[in-house]
Amino acid sequence: MFSSLFTIMRHEILMTMRQAFSWLTPLLFFVIVVCLFPLALGPDTDLLNKVAPAIIWVAALLAILMSIGNIFRSDAEEGYLDLLLLSPVPLTLLVLCKVFSHWMTNCLPLILISPLLGLLLHLNAHEEYALIITLLLGTPVLSLLGAIGAALIVGIRGHGLLLPILIMPLYIPVLIFGTGTMMAANANLPINGYFAIMGALILLSLASAPLLTGLALRIGVNQ
Amino acid sequence: MLHWFNQKFLSPKTFYTTSSSLLPWFIAAFVLCFGYGLIAGLFFAPADYQQGDGFRIIYVHVPSAFAAMAIYSVMAVSAVLTLVFRIKIAAICMSCSAQIGAWFTFLALVTGSIWGKPMWGTWWIWDARLTSVLILLFLYLGFIALQSVITDQQNRDRAGAIVAIVGVINLPIIHYSVIWWNTLHQGPTISQFATPSIAPSMLYPLLAMIAAFLFFYAVILILCMQNQILLREIKSQWTKEVLCYDY
Numbered sequence: 001m002f003s004s005l006f007t008i009m010r011h012e013i014l015m016t017m018r019q020a021f022s023w024l025t026p027l028l029f030f031v032i033v034v035c036l037f038p039l040a041l042g043p044d045t046d047l048l049n050k051v052a053p054a055i056i057w058v059a060a061l062l063a064i065l066m067s068i069g070n071i072f073r074s075d076a077e078e079g080y081l082d083l084l085l086l087s088p089v090p091l092t093l094l095v096l097c098k099v100f101s102h103w104m105t106n107c108l109p110l111i112l113i114s115p116l117l118g119l120l121l122h123l124n125a126h127e128e129y130a131l132i133i134t135l136l137l138g139t140p141v142l143s144l145l146g147a148i149g150a151a152l153i154v155g156i157r158g159h160g161l162l163l164p165i166l167i168m169p170l171y172i173p174v175l176i177f178g179t180g181t182m183m184a185a186n187a188n189l190p191i192n193g194y195f196a197i198m199g200a201l202i203l204l205s206l207a208s209a210p211l212l213t214g215l216a217l218r219i220g221v222n223q
Numbered sequence: 224m225l226h227w228f229n230q231k232f233l234s235p236k237t238f239y240t241t242s243s244s245l246l247p248w249f250i251a252a253f254v255l256c257f258g259y260g261l262i263a264g265l266f267f268a269p270a271d272y273q274q275g276d277g278f279r280i281i282y283v284h285v286p287s288a289f290a291a292m293a294i295y296s297v298m299a300v301s302a303v304l305t306l307v308f309r310i311k312i313a314a315i316c317m318s319c320s321a322q323i324g325a326w327f328t329f330l331a332l333v334t335g336s337i338w339g340k341p342m343w344g345t346w347w348i349w350d351a352r353l354t355s356v357l358i359l360l361f362l363y364l365g366f367i368a369l370q371s372v373i374t375d376q377q378n379r380d381r382a383g384a385i386v387a388i389v390g391v392i393n394l395p396i397i398h399y400s401v402i403w404w405n406t407l408h409q410g411p412t413i414s415q416f417a418t419p420s421i422a423p424s425m426l427y428p429l430l431a432m433i434a435a436f437l438f439f440y441a442v443i444l445i446l447c448m449q450n451q452i453l454l455r456e457i458k459s460q461w462t463k464e465v466l467c468y469d470y
Contacts, residue, residue: 148389168361222378
């Protein structure tokens with residue numbers, strides 16, 4: 001079972017890596033959205049430093065939302081998804097595999113480039129540290145929750161804006177705690193408590209999201 | 224056993240006839256509670272020592288907020304019944320509740336905003352409870368949006384059920400938001416376990432109004448569900464008999 005899971009994961013990551021633009025597009029989107037804000041707000045250092053957490057977090061959230069909407073779509077069109085549903089490996093684990101490879105290819109690049117963007121928005125070293133840790137803890141939750149929405153809309157055509165409406169309300173807690181950590185770091189307050197809460201969010205979504213995504217996929221493929 | 228129970232008591236036809244006979248009682252209960260709550264709340268309850276007569280909006284605000292959350296709980300329970308036991312009535316109850324619940328949430332936000340202007344000096348504040356109720360409204364709207372684009376009946380029910388179950392995480396957040404985050408919104412006035420922090424002359428009309436809103440929900444829910452049942456079962460014999468009898 002684990003060998004087949006490993007094969008699927010390897011296949012997913014290889015497929016994404018070989019089409020460079022399928023993982024570069026979310027990254028470019030993220031960078032460009034972040035760069036728009038200094039242009040719109042003006043080059044005031046204090047102001048940028050203050051709104052940097054909000055800008056980076058909202059941009060990351062949008063980038064992930066845009067990329068996760070399609071994780072099941074091409075599989076469903078090619079019939080690959082039907083094979084996954086028929087396979088003896090538990091669907092929950094397959095979903096977890098797919099979400100993890102999405103995170104590896106789409107979220108990890110965002111996290112790697114975020115210190116550079118933080119530098120552009122005048123974050124200090126302590127805030128950069130908080131930014132990287134919160135993104136590391138927060139983006140898996142975004143991927144896991146987004147997968148539920150992606151699975152629900154897999155059989156629906158021409159309603160691209162439905163996914164944000166369904167998923168955004170669920171992203172709000174992550175956004176609140178992510179930016180809250182950054183603001184606490186900005187005020188030199190202890191931030192380990194925030195990390196613990198975000199860790200709890202990961203565990204909660206790990207336990208529930210793959211199950212619900214599997215259920216939603218079975219419904220979506222019926223359509 | 225469960226299947227038998229489902230067939231016997233939860234079939235759309237049984238529900239239709241039972242709810243039709245219950246409907247007048249719910250309407251009567253609504254009129255009684257609403258009449259008492261409105262008159263006692265607006266005329267007999269004393270004015271608040273701080274907020275004056277302005278506090279009387281509580282008789283609309285608290286019941287609609289309470290109903291908004293209660294209806295989401297009903298939706299979540301129906302969602303579980305839909306997914307696990309595939310009870311048709313539960314699925315119908317879920318989609319009808321969503322529309323009513325969205326309106327109650329909207330009403331709670333609007334009355335809260337009207338209350339906030341004279342008391343807090345602002346129409347809106349990004350306070351924990353206000354924000355979480357706003358999220359509740361988005362959850363309701365997301366549910367309605369998803370259900371409106373799926374054409375197949377069974378898939379619509381089950382996909383909606385998943386969204387409803389995922390969104391249930393917001394309910395405890397709303398409930399405890401005023402306790403966890405000490406912000407502008409006042410703490411809970413009435414609770415099941417503690418002595419209420421409100422005078423009885425103000426409390427009883429409030430409880431009556433909450434009951435009235437819930438009875439109103441029940442009335443609208445029954446009417447909406449009967450409509451849905453007739454639509455879904457349009458081809459069966461008993462539906463034709465009901466429709467011919469009615470008109």
